[in-house]
Amino acid sequence: MNNELATAIKNKEVILFVGSGVPKNLGLPTYAELIDQMAEHLGFNPETFNAWGNGDFLVLAEYYFLQKGNLGGLRSWMDRTWHDSKIDISKSKIYKLIVEMDFPIIYTTNFDRWLERAYDYYEKEYVKITNVADIARTRNDKTQIIKFHGDFDDDSSLMLTESNYFNRLDFETSLDIKLRSDSLEKSILFIGYSLSDINIRYMLYKLHMQWKESSYEHIRPRSYIFLVDPNPIKERILRERGIIPIVAEGEEPGVSLAHFLKQLKDQM
Structure with missing residues (x-):
């Protein structure tokens, strides 16, 4: 084959x-780490935030967008972290x-x-x-x-x-x-x-x-x-x-x- x-x-x-x-x-960071970042940006305890969304990244990102009005902060963190010069x-x-x-x-x-x-x-x-x-x-x-x-x-x-x-x-x-x-x-x-x-x-x-x-x-x-x-x-x-x-x-x-x-x- x-x-x-x-x-x-x-x-x-x-x-x-x-x-x-x-x-x-x-x-590169995992989606679990991205969820932790969203929680930090929104002022939530990461474990609580993750539990409320049942670990579903799409749902939590949707909530982040509704609260922030955009994904700019998360997108910037992802770009910086995923393209680390190291x-x-x-x-x-x-x-x-x-x-x-x-x-x-x-x-x-x-x-x-x-x-x-x-x-x-x-x-x-x-x-x-x-x-x-x-x-x-x-x-x-x-x-x-x-x-x-x-x-x-x-x-x-x-x-x-x-x-x-x-x-x-x-x-x-x-x-x-x-x-x-x-x-x-x-x-x-x-x-x-x-x-x-x-x-x-x-x-x-x-x-x-x-x-x-x-x-x-x-x-x-x-x-x-x-x-x-x-x-x-x-x-x-x-x-x-x-x-x-x-x-x-x-x-x-x-x-x-x-x-x-x-x-x-x-x-x-």
Whole structure:
């Protein structure tokens, strides 16, 4: 299976989809730490604040927005903390492999700039796409980095609150339409995602239904998701939706992902 995927990557037939598990390996703060920051900004005890929201980041961010009127303070803290000058992108095997594998299109649900900084560091050209205006600047000779849930350079694009996500459920924004179009001709490889992420599961469902309703499901390109937490129930559902799980066990997640990407690159 990995040989088939490696060949497709070599032939520029694969879209990479990057989740929060990838920059986590750089030591970025967790969502639990972001919740603590919201509590501090609002003058709440972090444990109490977290309990009131049942640990749901989207709900707590929604409350933060209603109380503050904007997400400026939280966004500034995230930007500063996630791009700490002590982080050395040259030491990340994962980001180096992503750049070297030369994917034509990369989608990411992350807000941070580490993909862009990795491409800058290794002097590989790219075009960043955050909104419909950026789509007009796409070029086939440069990697497209699509910030699917927003970017720190455009506060209005950030999907941080529950309302942001509810508005996205129609799956009809310009970036959603671009993804639907891109996925018609290319496979997708998902890395850095957990099957507990309802947002990614919903997106996979919508892509599956696009194919199912087209009557051309039999020619759909294969898509894959790399997982470090085996879950036979959710894996079965993924297969039903046209996504092949590749499960690694027994290693620390970052080590497993780096090993997986290295194997793919060596087989290309």
